[in-house]
Amino acid sequence: MRLPDKYTFEIERVYRDHGAALLLFAVAITGDRGRAQDAVHQVFLKLLADGARRQIVDMKAYLFRCVHNAVLNEIKVWQRSVPLEDESVWFTPPERDYSAELNFRRALFVLPNDQRKVVVLHVWAELTLSQMAEILEIGANTAASRYRYALAKLREAMCPKEDSCARS
Amino acid sequence: MPGPDDERFEQYLKAFQPIAPQPLPIERSGRAMMAALAGAAAVLVVAAVMLRSRPEPNQSSQRESNPPAVEQLTNSQPLTIRTANAMLAQAPSAKAAIDSAAWHSQKTPLPQGKRSALAELSKEKTKL
Numbered sequence: 001m002r003l004p005d006k007y008t009f010e011i012e013r014v015y016r017d018h019g020a021a022l023l024l025f026a027v028a029i030t031g032d033r034g035r036a037q038d039a040v041h042q043v044f045l046k047l048l049a050d051g052a053r054r055q056i057v058d059m060k061a062y063l064f065r066c067v068h069n070a071v072l073n074e075i076k077v078w079q080r081s082v083p084l085e086d087e088s089v090w091f092t093p094p095e096r097d098y099s100a101e102l103n104f105r106r107a108l109f110v111l112p113n114d115q116r117k118v119v120v121l122h123v124w125a126e127l128t129l130s131q132m133a134e135i136l137e138i139g140a141n142t143a144a145s146r147y148r149y150a151l152a153k154l155r156e157a158m159c160p161k162e163d164s165c166a167r168s
Numbered sequence: 169m170p171g172p173d174d175e176r177f178e179q180y181l182k183a184f185q186p187i188a189p190q191p192l193p194i195e196r197s198g199r200a201m202m203a204a205l206a207g208a209a210a211v212l213v214v215a216a217v218m219l220r221s222r223p224e225p226n227q228s229s230q231r232e233s234n235p236p237a238v239e240q241l242t243n244s245q246p247l248t249i250r251t252a253n254a255m256l257a258q259a260p261s262a263k264a265a266i267d268s269a270a271w272h273s274q275k276t277p278l279p280q281g282k283r284s285a286l287a288e289l290s291k292e293k294t295k296l
Contacts, residue, residue: 008194015192024186037189044192091184104184123181155177 011048018060021125022067024090028120029071029113033088035078039070061131064121068135107157115150122147249285 026036259265
């Protein structure tokens, strides 16, 4: 596959900028880092194969939507849910506190799937409510309420004492 | 809209950085490949130049780098445990002492009837 340099470099830049959040989004849905990585690669390789033919207005939102679709298609093929892998870290935690990372990952994983997606899209992908609504094909108000619920549950799981997270 | 507490909590969550993905498995185009090869070639050339510019460890430079006492030992006496100990004690570093012993063993033939302690020790079968 021979590719035009400028376009390839641009896609690589996009991959560097958003790859980590896209991978996290895919892992948050699948629970399996290997399959999530495959889904993200699949989206980018398709993008490269298509070349610059497609005019994409909002590249970031487009990529998250593609990864979402790719993962959902794969899940239909797998026909099963994947348990959380404790040994596969999702984050580099602050101060390399990997027990905090595991606690956080577990808290994230017990959220309903729809709420977990919204948290990842808003916190790490830094997408707006309308972008999230478009990606997940839901209303903006639904996205907002899912986010509020998810944040409250995460706070309860991670910061049982009042304000303990804000101080750290 | 999230309140100030929510924003602080979001900041706390953002401190957890998602792990970067593996590189994209793509084949480079011709020009990009040439650029990568040129970069690798440049690194190799610099490494080769640096290696050539280093002084070779020959006999004269070895003599210059060692103190006179070590030189005397290497020239006049056969290598024994005692002389090896003396070399270690007088040499500026363990590496210099080992180098002295190595040069010594190559260039100083032992007198007739005398045997090197190291040669004798090397004949022994040791079990580790």
